[in-house]
Amino acid sequence: MTNKQPIFPFDRANYFIMILGLLLILLGFIIMASDKEPYGFGFLGITLGPIVLLLGFLVQFVAIFYKSKK
Template sequence: MGEKKRKENYEPQFVFDKRNYKFMLIGVAFIALGFILMTGGGSDDPNVFNPEIYNWRRIRLAPAMVLLGFAIEVYAILLKPDSKEEN
């Protein structure tokens, strides 16, 4: 009898809240944007050097976006869920 009552009152709980998942998606978007910004700048001919590969966007901005995305991911994981009273 007690086990049946306990199973009826059982509600599965997610590890993260909706807010955590929002931050995780924002972090993934930053990481993806960083990798997209890193693309390009190559040369079609391997004998010709293209200095565009050392562009500010590829050397500074894109890695910073990726690192910021990873930092947002860590924040999303460590974000404390709203406290709920269980009485």
């Protein structure tokens, strides 16, 4: 009987960065939904929300390729 530990594709740091990215994506959608202009054509819906969304997706990209030093 050997004591094998499961092999996960990512480390704890990767999952933490992924959670941060998901929170940024959720925040971007909330910002866009909170725009009070008609059809979301205000600053929040056109500029700030998409920028936060893009940052969230970039953080997800970093989380996938991040390699922790052990």
